[in-house]
Amino acid sequence: MSDEKLPTRSENYSEWYNQLVLRAELADYAPVRGCMVVRPYGWALWENLQQALDRRFKATGHMNAAFPLLIPMSFFEKEKEHVEGFSPELAVVTHGGGEKLEEPLVVRPTSETIIGYMYSKWVKSYRDLPILINQWGSVVRWEMRTRLFLRTTEFYWQEGHTAHATEAEAQEETLRILDIYANMAYEDGAIPVIKGRKSDTEKFAGAMRSYTIEGMMGDTRALQAGTSHNFGQNFANAFDIRYLDVNNQLQACWTTSWGLSTRFIGAIIMTHGDDQGLMLPPRVAPIQVVIVPIFRNDAEKSLVLPVVERLKNELSAFRLKVDDRTELTPGFKFNDWEMRGVPLRIEIGPKDVEKGSVMAARRDMPGKAGKTILSQDGLAQQVEKLLAEIQSAMLRNATAFRDAHIFDPKDYQELQQVVQNGWAYSWWCGSKDCEAKVKEDTKATTRCIPLDQPGGTGKCIVCGEPAAQKVYFARSY
Numbered sequence: 120m121s122d123e124k125l126p127t128r129s130e131n132y133s134e135w136y137n138q139l140v141l142r143a144e145l146a147d148y149a150p151v152r153g154c155m156v157v158r159p160y161g162w163a164l165w166e167n168l169q170q171a172l173d174r175r176f177k178a179t180g181h182m183n184a185a186f187p188l189l190i191p192m193s194f195f196e197k198e199k200e201h202v203e204g205f206s207p208e209l210a211v212v213t214h215g216g217g218e219k220l221e222e223p224l225v226v227r228p229t230s231e232t233i234i235g236y237m238y239s240k241w242v243k244s245y246r247d248l249p250i251l252i253n254q255w256g257s258v259v260r261w262e263m264r265t266r267l268f269l270r271t272t273e274f275y276w277q278e279g280h281t282a283h284a285t286e287a288e289a290q291e292e293t294l295r296i297l298d299i300y301a302n303m304a305y306e307d308g309a310i311p312v313i314k315g316r317k318s319d320t321e322k323f324a325g326a327m328r329s330y331t332i333e334g335m336m337g338d339t340r341a342l343q344a345g346t347s348h349n350f351g352q353n354f355a356n357a358f359d360i361r362y363l364d365v366n367n368q369l370q371a372c373w374t375t376s377w378g379l380s381t382r383f384i385g386a387i388i389m390t391h392g393d394d395q396g397l398m399l400p401p402r403v404a405p406i407q408v409v410i411v412p413i414f415r416n417d418a419e420k421s422l423v424l425p426v427v428e429r430l431k432n433e434l435s436a437f438r439l440k441v442d443d444r445t446e447l448t449p450g451f452k453f454n455d456w457e458m459r460g461v462p463l464r465i466e467i468g469p470k471d472v473e474k475g476s477v478m479a480a481r482r483d484m485p486g487k488a489g490k491t492i493l494s495q496d497g498l499a500q501q502v503e504k505l506l507a508e509i510q511s512a513m514l515r516n517a518t519a520f521r522d523a524h525i526f527d528p529k530d531y532q533e534l535q536q537v538v539q540n541g542w543a544y545s546w547w548c549g550s551k552d553c554e555a556k557v558k559e560d561t562k563a564t565t566r567c568i569p570l571d572q573p574g575g576t577g578k579c580i581v582c583g584e585p586a587a588q589k590v591y592f593a594r595s596y
C-alpha cells in the first residue's frame with residue numbers, strides 16, 4: 120500500500136501497468152529474472168477465471184489430467200517445425216541426483232510432445248476416440264523481455280489436447296474451444312475479443328491452422344488472449360498416434376491443442392483499468408463488494424458495527440469483504456479499494472443506520488454519478504442487480520472503445536497512420552511480403568483474419584492485388 124499516486128495512463132501506460140500490478144498486490148517479481156510470484160489477490164482472480172473455463176470445458180465433454188513437467192529432449196526433435204519454434208526458449212535440465220543425465224530433459228514449454236507420446240500408447244482403435252483432455256499447470260519459456268502476466272519465463276495456463284478420428288471433428292473441436300474462449304472473455308471478462316485465424320506467419324509452430332481471440336487494450340495495442348490450434352496429422356504422424364478404423368485400416372489421428380494463460384489477467388487489467396487503478400468485472404473479481412463502516416467515536420461505532428455484521432450475513436452469497444482496519448481513514452480505504460478494482464463499495468455510517476439505508480458506490484462510474492442510496496431491506500437483490508449492471512456496462516464501454524479505434528483506411532499511407540493509435544481492418548492479399556512490409560514500416564502485425572468476413576473481394580491495402588479476405592493489423596503485446 121502506498122499514498123503515492125499511480126502514473127496516469129496517458130503519461131506512461133507501461134509504467135501505469137507495472138505499478139498497478141505491484142500496488143494492487145496481484146503479482147511481484149521473483150528472484151529469478153523473468154519469473155513472477157502471483158500473490159493471493161492475483162491468484163484468486165486466476166482461480167475465478169479457471170472456474171469460468173473449467174466448467175465450460177467439462178460441459179463439452181473434456182476431463183482434466185496431469186502430465187509430467189520434464190520431457191526427454193529427443194521428443195522435441197520429432198516434429199521439425201515445433202522444435203524450431205521452441206528451441207531458443209527451452210530450459211534444459213542436464214543434471215539430476217548429482218550426476219550428468221544420459222539424455223537432457225526439457226522443462227515443458229508446452230506439452231504436445233509428451234501428450235502425443237502417451238496418446239500413441241493409449242489409442243488403438245476408433246473406439247478409443249476422441250480423447251478430450253485438459254491440463255492445468257505451468258510451463259517455462261526462456262523469455263528475454265518480460266512483463267508481469269504478459270510475458271514471463273514461467274506462466275500458468277491450461278492446455279487442452281485432443282485426438283480425433285476425422286479432420287472434420289478436429290476442426291469442429293478447434294472452433295468449439297475458440298467459442299468457449301470468446302464466450303468466457305465476453306461473459307466473464309467483459310472483454311469484446313475478436314475471433315479469427317492466424318496468418319501462416321503468426322501461427323503456432325507445427326500447427327496446420329491456429330485460431331485466436333484478440334482483445335484491444337486501453338492503449339489500443341492488441342493482445343492475443345487465447346489460442347486454439349488444429350494440428351492436422353502433423354503431430355499424429357510424428358508421434359505415431361494411429362488407430363484402426365471400422366474397416367480395420369490403420370489411420371493417423373487428427374489432433375488439436377488450445378491454451379489460455381495468466382496473460383488473460385493482463386488483458387483484464389489493460390482493458391478495464393483507469394487512472395484510479397484496476398476495474399475488475401464482477402463475475403471474476405476476487406472481492407465483489409467491500410463494506411466500509413464509517414464512525415468517529417465509540418458511540419457511533421456501537422451503532423454501526425452491528426448493522427454491518429447483519430448486512431454481511433445477508434450478503435453472504437457474494438464475495439464480500441468488510442474493511443475493519445482501524446488505523447486508516449474511510450477516504451484512504453475508498454481509494455485503496457478503487458485502486459484494487461472492487462466493483463461495488465458499500466458505506467455505512469450513523470446516518471445510514473438511522474435511515475435504514477446504505478450508500479453504494481460503483482467502481483465503473485467514478486464520483487457522484489456512481490453513487491446510489493439503497494435501502495437495507497432486500498439489499499442482496501439490489502446488490503445482485505447492480506453487479507449485473509456493472510458487468511454489462513463494462514462490456515459496453517470496452518466495446519465502444521474498441522469500435523472507436525478500429526479503422527478502415529483508404530490507402531497504405533492512411534494505414535500507417537491509423538495503426539499508431541488503433542487497428543486497421545483492411546483487405547489483404549494473403550502474401551507474406553505484404554505482411555512483412557506492414558511490420559517493417561509500422562511494427563503492426565496481422566492479428567487475425569476474423570471469422571466474420573464482409574464477403575466479396577477487395578484490393579490488398581499494401582500491394583493493390585485482388586484480396587479475398589479482410590484482416591486486422593495492429594501493434595501488439
Ligand SMILES: [Zn+2]
Pocket residue numbers: 547548549550553579580581582583584
Ligand atoms: Zn498484398
